[in-house]
Amino acid sequence: MNFSVIDILAFFGFIIFVVGFSLWVSRKKESDEDYFLAGRSLSWWVIGLSLIASNISSEHFIGQAGQGFREGVGLAIASWEWIAVFALIITALFLLPKFLRSGIYTMPEYLEYRYNKACRTFMSVCMLVFYVGVTIATVLYAGAIALESIFELPLIYGIWGIGIVAGVYTFYGGLKAVVWSDVIQGTTLLLGGLLITILGLNEIGGVQKFMELSEGRMHTVLPLDHPELPWLAVFFGGMWIPNLFYWGLNQFITQRTLGAKSIEEGQKGVLFGASLKLIIPFIIIVPGIMAFELYGNEINKPDEAFPVLIKNLLPTGLVGLMLAALFGATMSTLDSLLNSAATIFTIDIYKPFINKKAKSDQMVKVGKITTMVLMVIACLWAPIISSFEGGLYLFIQQYWGFLQSGVVVAFFMGMIWTKVPAGAALMAMILNFPIYGFFLWKFPDLPFLHSMALTLIIIVVLTTIYTLISPRTEFKEIPSINDETYVLSPLVKYWSIVLALLTVMMYIIFF
DSSP states (O other), X not given: OOOOHHHHHHHHHHHHHHHHHHHHXXXXXXXXXXXXXXXXXXXXXXXXXXXXXXXXXXXHHHHHHHHHHSTTTGGGGGHHHHHHHHHHHHIIIIXXXXXHHHTOSSHHHHHHHHTOHHHHHHHHHHHHHHIIIIIIHHHHHHHHHHHHHHHOOOXXXXXXXXXXXXXXXXXXXXXXXXXXXXXXXXXXXXXXXXXXXXXXXXXXXXXXXXXXXXXXGOOSOBOTTOSXXXXXXXXXXXXXXXXXXXXHTOHHHHHHHHTBSSHHHHHHHHHHHHHHHHHHHHHHHHHHHHHHHHHTTTOSSGGGHXXXXXXXXXXXXXXXXXXXXXXXXXXXXXXXXXXXXXXXXXXXXXXIIIOTTOOHHHHHHHHHHHHHHHHHHXXXXXXXXXXXXXXXXXXXXXXXXXXXXHHHHHHHHHHHOXXXXXXXXXXXXXXXXXXHXXXXXXXXXXXXXXXXXXXXXXXXXXXXXXXXXXXXXXXXXXXXXXXXXOOOXXXXXXXXXXXXXXXXXXXXXXX
């Protein structure tokens, strides 16, 4: 593909600006709190944009657009976005106040306050393995395959190029560099997706023509026997588990909310992110459906849908900008993952087990070294992801299922039922692996969302039995960094109600 001078300038200019600005805003760092939580100084709009930029990466543009392209899925994949709105509301109203008042740095740290160090350590180790082995590697691979599809850049060069650029400014600037790069890149990728949607609609002949051609793919509710997204799993079952885990208990996402100025500021940031979630399907999934209508004969694999749209729709001069947007989409997720993984290792593993007397500057140094080590490991592992044939997006969702149900049970049952002991929580997280693995192995045709739901039900029953037999007898107070009485603000309450109603309306319109 031929590039104009404008394309080249747009690409390199964008990357240089993002990296330079991120390093500049994060230049003043004095403590581990500054490095890992941006000094707990983040405003709501920064949190919201950073949440979405970290979440919506190249594996969304490649993976979700690919699912939209696939026959029998289409807009139904949007449920991952719209059920997330409800999960974000629960996070804002129920989880975030507890986490911010306790002053924690990481999600596993909360488990030690509620249970014991064993629970904290088990979750920490599992999160690190899954971040590097599943999510970081998938993000790198998705970004590299986009560059390869559009610009014929060899896969291995794309993986290492993306990894090194994101690793460098994350290494230097910590969370503050990450969130500000996310703000820039998040805005750019959303605008880029909107541009592709507009150009695609124009190519097809307008909204009405698109709806006529794509009527069979514009439904969100699929049959009960659908192999991936049966309506029972979406509305009443397994889809709620990964969403509650991802948006409320996942260090990669929650770290920017833990850096909020206040509880209300964090809540507004989460709800702002939920508001953006409502429109994501129309700039990522709908283009995948357009790709089927426009270029179905040219596309061999669903994950090629979005790259083919870029190749065919963008005029000379905008190609470089879209490349920068895709590159930035990958970096915005990768930098968050690297920073969160480094935070977990430093706070939950290094300080408790390796150097209990570690000072602030030592912890920052360890966090930086960990960032680069994890980046190298992920770059070496990323090419292996290509062997998965089910699509990138489903790869992430399916394999995180080995951890999510147990963690959700440990947190939520621990918050709701004070008698749940540490042993029950640790058992819940450990048993998730064999129980979920059994369902995948013994019932391979069962939708994995059903497998997750059944896993959760079994774990809840076992945790309840354990608690009834051996309830917790010693109670310790979860720390609080302030003595202020928390009161839910009217703005947060009504914003949550409006979001819930709008989401229900989306399902009614696209039933």
